Amino acid sequence: PGKAKDKVVKFGKRVEKLGKDDPRRVIHSLKVGLALSLVSLIYYWRPLYDGFGISGIWAVLTVVVVFEFRVGATLGKGLNRGLATLLAGALGVGALHLSNLFENEGKPIVLAILVFLLAATATFTRFFPTIKARYDYGVMVFILTFSMISVSGYRVEKLLEMAHQRLSTILIGGATCIFVSIFVCPVWAGQDLHNLIASNIDKLANYLEGFGSEYFQVSKDGDCIEASENDKSFRKGYKTVLNTKSTEESLANFAKWEPGHGRFLFRHPWKQYLNIGALVRQCAYHIEALNSHFTNDIETSAEFMRVIQESCAQMSSESGKALKSLATSVRAMKHDPESAKEHVEKSKTAVKDLKTALKAAALEDSDLLSIMSAATVASILVEIVDCVENISKSVHE
Amino acid sequence: PGKAKDKVVKFGKRVEKLGKDDPRRVIHSLKVGLALSLVSLIYYWRPLYDGFGISGIWAVLTVVVVFEFRVGATLGKGLNRGLATLLAGALGVGALHLSNLFENEGKPIVLAILVFLLAATATFTRFFPTIKARYDYGVMVFILTFSMISVSGYRVEKLLEMAHQRLSTILIGGATCIFVSIFVCPVWAGQDLHNLIASNIDKLANYLEGFGSEYFQVSKDGDCIEASENDKSFRKGYKTVLNTKSTEESLANFAKWEPGHGRFLFRHPWKQYLNIGALVRQCAYHIEALNSHFTNDIETSAEFMRVIQESCAQMSSESGKALKSLATSVRAMKHDPESAKEHVEKSKTAVKDLKTALKAAALEDSDLLSIMSAATVASILVEIVDCVENISKSVHE
Numbered sequence: 001p002g003k004a005k006d007k008v009v010k011f012g013k014r015v016e017k018l019g020k021d022d023p024r025r026v027i028h029s030l031k032v033g034l035a036l037s038l039v040s041l042i043y044y045w046r047p048l049y050d051g052f053g054i055s056g057i058w059a060v061l062t063v064v065v066v067f068e069f070r071v072g073a074t075l076g077k078g079l080n081r082g083l084a085t086l087l088a089g090a091l092g093v094g095a096l097h098l099s100n101l102f103e104n105e106g107k108p109i110v111l112a113i114l115v116f117l118l119a120a121t122a123t124f125t126r127f128f129p130t131i132k133a134r135y136d137y138g139v140m141v142f143i144l145t146f147s148m149i150s151v152s153g154y155r156v157e158k159l160l161e162m163a164h165q166r167l168s169t170i171l172i173g174g175a176t177c178i179f180v181s182i183f184v185c186p187v188w189a190g191q192d193l194h195n196l197i198a199s200n201i202d203k204l205a206n207y208l209e210g211f212g213s214e215y216f217q218v219s220k221d222g223d224c225i226e227a228s229e230n231d232k233s234f235r236k237g238y239k240t241v242l243n244t245k246s247t248e249e250s251l252a253n254f255a256k257w258e259p260g261h262g263r264f265l266f267r268h269p270w271k272q273y274l275n276i277g278a279l280v281r282q283c284a285y286h287i288e289a290l291n292s293h294f295t296n297d298i299e300t301s302a303e304f305m306r307v308i309q310e311s312c313a314q315m316s317s318e319s320g321k322a323l324k325s326l327a328t329s330v331r332a333m334k335h336d337p338e339s340a341k342e343h344v345e346k347s348k349t350a351v352k353d354l355k356t357a358l359k360a361a362a363l364e365d366s367d368l369l370s371i372m373s374a375a376t377v378a379s380i381l382v383e384i385v386d387c388v389e390n391i392s393k394s395v396h397e
Numbered sequence: 398p399g400k401a402k403d404k405v406v407k408f409g410k411r412v413e414k415l416g417k418d419d420p421r422r423v424i425h426s427l428k429v430g431l432a433l434s435l436v437s438l439i440y441y442w443r444p445l446y447d448g449f450g451i452s453g454i455w456a457v458l459t460v461v462v463v464f465e466f467r468v469g470a471t472l473g474k475g476l477n478r479g480l481a482t483l484l485a486g487a488l489g490v491g492a493l494h495l496s497n498l499f500e501n502e503g504k505p506i507v508l509a510i511l512v513f514l515l516a517a518t519a520t521f522t523r524f525f526p527t528i529k530a531r532y533d534y535g536v537m538v539f540i541l542t543f544s545m546i547s548v549s550g551y552r553v554e555k556l557l558e559m560a561h562q563r564l565s566t567i568l569i570g571g572a573t574c575i576f577v578s579i580f581v582c583p584v585w586a587g588q589d590l591h592n593l594i595a596s597n598i599d600k601l602a603n604y605l606e607g608f609g610s611e612y613f614q615v616s617k618d619g620d621c622i623e624a625s626e627n628d629k630s631f632r633k634g635y636k637t638v639l640n641t642k643s644t645e646e647s648l649a650n651f652a653k654w655e656p657g658h659g660r661f662l663f664r665h666p667w668k669q670y671l672n673i674g675a676l677v678r679q680c681a682y683h684i685e686a687l688n689s690h691f692t693n694d695i696e697t698s699a700e701f702m703r704v705i706q707e708s709c710a711q712m713s714s715e716s717g718k719a720l721k722s723l724a725t726s727v728r729a730m731k732h733d734p735e736s737a738k739e740h741v742e743k744s745k746t747a748v749k750d751l752k753t754a755l756k757a758a759a760l761e762d763s764d765l766l767s768i769m770s771a772a773t774v775a776s777i778l779v780e781i782v783d784c785v786e787n788i789s790k791s792v793h794e
Contacts, residue, residue, distance in 0.1 A: 018524055025524045032540075033517035037509050040548045044505035057549050064516075064541040108441035112434050119461075120430035127415055127422045143429075144461040151437045152454050242682070246643040285639070289686035292780055307765070358766035368704070368768075369755035372776050375765075379773040383689055 055165035062173030072189035072254030080138030092149030189254035205323035210234035212316030301366030318347035452562035459570025469586035469651030477535030489546030586651035602720035607631035609713030680784035698763030715744035
């Protein structure tokens, strides 16, 4: 029993963490419950039930399958479902009329052939990347509705009345979802994408700012303990940036469905976020390479370090600052190129200083092996300065 | 009209390409059509229709939503749907009995509260990463079935008969999907994951083999034209490896549902593939850093090149060969550590040679700036040798 109690406590803590990490999850769960309770009124409330009959259950079904965490996802699914149902409904009724031209034994054969052809063709279109990204659910509903109508139409009479009832309950269900998801504590995919990009830039900035002072030990000795406390977090933070591509893409797809909200207008240039995201990831790859040179088993030549130390520390901290200021200007959506540009310029000056210093320097006491690691760090930093400049240009576009 | 014709031709070409790239797509589309035609027999064929009535439509619905491209995905969705329907059905009937204890006006209120609580709780569980990965669809069907039963149970009589009919048609639909997807040209997620990992390793191998001879120009002059032909393809191939993490994860999740097939037994260690995949990606990050030093605007010191040339070309080509042989042994599922190990050992010897050469060398005519880029290439290659050794260990585990 002690073990079972432990497990329950552990589970409780996981639930609490999940809710605390993002309280919108709890709110979303309550919103789903609310939307479901609203549409079940169609069943419970006599006057409504008399109107829709057992078709009311389609409203419940629609809410469960359409309601998603983000407004854009809900809207996309809702619109896909509505349009696909309409289109497939019309085609299905057409197919039934066509089959009526044949004799009794021929009817099911004609219908089966039509269902086969349409399902196979529509399934194939789901492999088109553009359709897959935005209309996958719509195509599925299209196949579903068409088959249901042409199959059940063979037996059911009063088909049009049934179709009408179903369509209206689906619309009610979809409208309830969209209404609840937009007006009760909305979770906008666009806002999430915006925040994700800004926080990714921030993470890289933290790494670069931390790296400069750690690796080149510019900081005073007194700061060392504090630095090694922050150490772990800044050295791991950037890792998540490496794998956010698919998240960014799906958020951008959802965001395209969303109406204007907050500081985002409809047709906000979401694609631009993907471009920035790709450049940020490019920079993260370089940081990943940089990170593997953090510790080094061969002692670095102090002579060489003196040559590169100052300019490299400058490059690292100035690109970090540039990224910080870019993250701030993305967050605030302000077109403020100056402050980032200033840091970018400073980091580029540092690159020039480095090149001049290297050209002038000669090794006296050190062998080549002892400079390899530091030389690599220096040239990766030069690449990073380039990347940061690209990010800066792209943000201010 | 000329423009329209152009567009049609263009579209036709895209369709053809989509089909040719992976002919299994065409087959999958036909399989969906086949499964749908099979289950619509329930409606068309009188004796079956008499048994199931209009509930037969649930078989059609099940086929459309459950049938997926890969066997594992279909099985996972089918089992999720079946189990969730059973569980939610039982709970739903229980909820109806509970509500019968209350008076007429109280019933809908009790039911609405139950639906609200259950839907909110179940929606929250979808945020658990483990549930999200494998049981997301099951939880959705659970909410759906529970709400449908407890809402419609309030009005519909003969609930048990209806539930029984629906459950059996859902089982028929699910079984048809699973049968068709397993026995008609099956597409196994496990096999796809296996191939993906092997081809990712291959792509890195191609890069490394190409890089050595290109960058250090070891090849004879006569080969130059041929090399620059291959040039473009090997330098881009590895890029896709950077972003396959989410594909690998979903394939592994599907593969866990699959029974033994071909050379894979049930409970094949799919997790091991994810580990290898992560190491391969790690190596790809280093290659990405390497790739940015392919072209260089500052002339590299010929003196320094002579020092590192031989051992670096060796490192690059031997790690490439090691990866090639690892890819082959993954493909063939042969436990053949020797041939890869041999190349890994050779590349490690080359690392040692490089270190010795660097320790002994001194620069006479060159400044430090002119060696930076080549020094970086050399130390990234050292990192890659490490990575390849890790991949080799992980493959032979």
